[in-house]
Amino acid sequence: MSRKIFGTDGVRGTANSYPMTAEMALKLGAAAGRYFRTDGRNGHRVVIGKDTRLSGYMLENALTAGLTSTGMNVLLLGPVPTPAVGYLTRSMRADLGIMISASHNHAHDNGIKFFGPDGFKLSDEAEAEIERILSGAIEPAQPQNIGRAKRIDDGRGRYVEYAKTTFPARGQLSGMKVVIDCANGAAYRAAPEVLWELGADVIPVGVAPNGHNINDKCGSTHTATAAEAVVAHGADLGICLDGDADRVMILDENGRVADGDQIMALFAARWAEADRLKGGALVATVMSNLGLERFLVGRGLRLERTAVGDRYVVERMREGGFNLGGEQSGHIVMTDYATTGDGLIAGLQFLAAMAETGRRASELVRQFETVPQLLKNVRYGAGKEPLSVASVQAAITGAEARLNGSGRLLIRKSGTEPLIRVMAECEDAALLAEVVDGIVEAVQAAV
Secondary structure, eight states: OOOSSEETTEEEEETTSTTSSHHHHHHHHHHHHHHHOOSOOSOOEEEEEEOSOTHHHHHHHHHHHHHHHTTOEEEEEEEOOHHHHHHHHHHTTOSEEEEEOOTTSOTTEEEEEEEOTTSSBOOHHHHHHHHHHHTSOOOOOOGGGOOOEEEOTTHHHHHHHHHHHTOSSTTTTTTOEEEEEOTTSTTTTHHHHHHHHTTOEEEEESOOOOSSOTTSSOSTTOTHHHHHHHHHHTOSEEEEEOTTSSOEEEEOTTOOEEOHHHHHHHHHHHHHHTTOOGGGEEEEETTSOHHHHHHHHTTTOEEEEEOSSHHHHHHHHHHHTOOEEEOTTSOEEETTTOSSOOHHHHHHHHHHHHHHHOOOGGGTSOOSOOOOEEEEEEEOOTTOOGGGSHHHHHHHHHHHHHHTTSEEEEEEEOSSSSEEEEEEEESOHHHHHHHHHHHHHHHHHHO
């Protein structure tokens, strides 16, 4: 069955508009409950976390109603990072985990992500089956089997304690000054707590959520705010999370940014040297810079590329037995520690590299020279399919001919927003700009 409402990271859209309505969330909860409660017995449980968006209350209540109507018992975690939901789903022996978040998007959007009992995101096949159930009549539980719902007060605390155990250099954050930008999102309490309890002098940014300001001029998609704080406070490091804290950008003491590619390069080199990089490979998407691939090859390592989306990175990691992967956008997946991207734990690993090597962040954030890369997005309206338009296809063919093996071109639809993403890499910066702008103009004319 083709997937209609699931994208590359669950269900996402504008809050209070299809498919992110209370009605759809109720039905989706019931369909997911029916999918996981197939044996007719009682005692099935689901944990639900959320970020700080105003619409989270509406969706949380609707999902709870749908789930309990099919006999699932619901444990409400409140605002916690997405990786905390993956961790708690497994540690609390839940059948299902749900995170209500639109990640790095602004507050007017929201989303619903599903985790299986192993703490990993659901497969395409599982999501397709939930859609199949959703399209039909969903059998409710008998009155005596309706589920219960209750708030869990220690969910965040459990995650905080676990996150601390992943930091290998105990006691070595004493005297280290760290800016942590929580994007006014899900980690606004957990992340500063972890860093402070590990001994750091913490300067928190983006820790005053009001339901509307998540990812607003802060977080991993707007690092300037944290960069200003790093410089103003003379901090050793800046850690910028996104709204649900599964992404991270690292800032050195000068405010310079290291994206996911640079962070993964550092970790891969360190792990390989310590003989803990499984399979001798890093898993990343087609968006990762060619410079990263050259860096790895130069060290006798491989880059395994996947489609865009951290779920596809994780699937390849599990298939191949790899333990490190991620995306240029800042998802860093370390299956030794977490089942999905975890921005906070990735930040702790970077801090560990600083503590163990005695080197400043500025000496670690630049692991390789990037090949010039240009990415532009074009928004399109409902019902439009610009990539199928003949003029757009001709522009893409022409761009490929102009690159002629000297660069790389990637054109794709976003899985989370109505955007066409036009990306190219080429050593010739002028040619790079020309081919990207040519395709962008063709797409704009088609929409």
